[in-house]
Amino acid sequence: MTMQWKNAIRISKLKPGKPKMVTMGLKTLMVVKKEDQFHATEGLCRHMRWPLGLGGKIVDDCITCPLHQTQHRLEDGELVDWAPFPLFPPYGKLVGKLSRKKDLPIYETRIEGEYLQVKI
Ligand code: FES
Known part of the structure; x- marks a missing residue:
């Protein structure tokens, strides 16, 4: 399937540093202005x-995910830290083992008029 630019959200809805969820077709994305x-x-x-x-x-x-603090780089989605939380008792390590470590898929963005577009 070919990737296409699609409107994700009005730029005016994005506050700096505040991530938002958007649904695009069958996918759920996180978008953020930084x-x-x-x-x-x-x-x-x-x-x-x-x-x-x-x-x-x-x-x-x-x-950084608020649940167990898994952390990924925004630029390329690379995994920085996998479920380290909480450190003590070492519950984080335990829940970390419940699923396999993965990078976070990222998508290209651009501005088109009043919208942030995502190539998807
Ligand atoms: S669900 Fe995000 S770190 Fe566990």
């Missing part, structure tokens, strides 16, 4: 599918 850049990633945490737009934190060019 400084002058826009990012779009797979919306569900690779660990246990928490929606990253709900409470996900943007720090140091990474998105």
Whole structure:
């Protein structure tokens, strides 16, 4: 299937550093504005599918899942930390083992008029 640019969300709806969930066809994406850049990633945490737009934190060019703090780089989706939380008792390590470590798929973005578009 060929990738196409599609409207994801009105730019005016994005507050800097505040991720949002968007549904595009069968996919759920996380979109975020960071400084002058826009990012779009797979919306569900690779660990246990928490929606990253709900409470996900943007720090140091990474998105961190609020549930067990799995962290991925926004730029390329690379895994930085897998389910480290909570550290004690070492429950995080345990739930981390419930699914296999994966990078976060990312999508190209561009601005078209009032919309952030994602190539999907
Ligand atoms: S669901 Fe995101 S870190 Fe566990």
